[in-house]
Amino acid sequence: MWLTLLIVAFGLFVVFKITLISYRRRRYPEPHEDWSTIDLDDVSFPQGFRWGTATAAHQVEGNQINNWTVHEAAKGLEPSGAACEHWERWQDDFQLLSDLGMTSYRFSIEWSRLEPTEGVWEDDALAVYSAMVDDLLARGIRPVVTLHHFSHPDWWEAKGGFADRANLPSFVAYCERVFEALSDRVTTWVTINEPTVFSTMGYTVGMFPPGKRSIPLTLRVMRNLLLAHGIVYRALKGKNPDVSIGVAKNVTLFDPKNRWSPIDWPLARLLEWFWNGAWRSGIQRGRMWFRDVPEAKGALDFVGLNYYTHVLTGLSLPALRHMKFQKRSQEIATEFGYPMYAEGLRRAIEFLAPLGVPIEITENGVADKNDTLRTEHLKRHLWVLSEAIAAGHDVRSYHHWSLMDNFEWAEGYSMRFGLYEVDFETQNRTLRGSGEVYRDVVAKV
């Protein structure tokens, strides 16, 4: 009883302190541009800047058997099924990349294809990924390989997955195997996609596998992901120090709905710390949630930035569980529900800059089935990016999410993020108008 009171009092004190410091220093402005006065075509990018798109194995390949397919069935979600049949059609899909003039492509490896049963390796599947790499290189496209993008074998999930650090050696063994096969040609590696999204959606909100809802478990998974990244980083660098290894970090910004509310403001700061700050300081200090994770300290050659939006915090926050987002009056709501807030891309870059490594935009895009918003969305974000680079930020690439419509996790096929529209009956891909715009921007700059 007394201990609980003490902890609560300490928590309140910390919140009070953060609020006070934030007010005094005015550290968290929330800029908004007057977009009607901005020439969105006035952009420039440095020589060698890479243009790309991104996908993930479970979302495009089709016919997986992994933690996600089990979760889809258990929760009655729309099944991923054949997805984009990319496992069979990847050569044609890579032609789509060439048609867009891409110079970089981010994709992920499906561990459950390589090790469907513990200890049993399917080298044929690895050979397919190897052929993909060759094909991309022959097209002049840099492959960016993600080792873990939300999906893994179900046998590993059954053992507790990332919730149990005793499971990490099998994850590391998988990463090493892929690295040994591809690192003679792949120079840019992402260990883990969006550690905070993975842990929060799977262990707090329960919408992702394993569908749990426990804060202590969430914190443990977050820390184990940091540890897993650190161990894999060191193991792979030990094999080939010349490659570049990073994490794809989802930076979602949290802003108080009402600036002067004693609830909204500290809530924003707390969530900002939980979502973004804890991870950044984990890399900087090798420590997370009161425990040392020395393996992670400085374990980063570049940082991948996945940027989508900001979240307005306040008493309505629990509605987020049902994907109900707030927005400012001048902001446009996207199909997913969250607002389009391109100005936040600059803030997200500034947030990552203290890590002192180059930034790659590993994801940015919008769900927009009828393609009414994507062109504006793309152009605003590219304008913000161009300004950030002009101001001296070291950003090396932009990968649009996504090349084509695909399986959008808990939302199934309802959210369409593709530059190419996919007809899932016929598997036809059709370039959207916004895709033409992206192609033309890339050709011009």
Ligand code: FCB
């Ligand atoms: C990100 C995921 C990516 C995709 C986009 C829309 O959080 O990394 O796989 O689903 O959101």
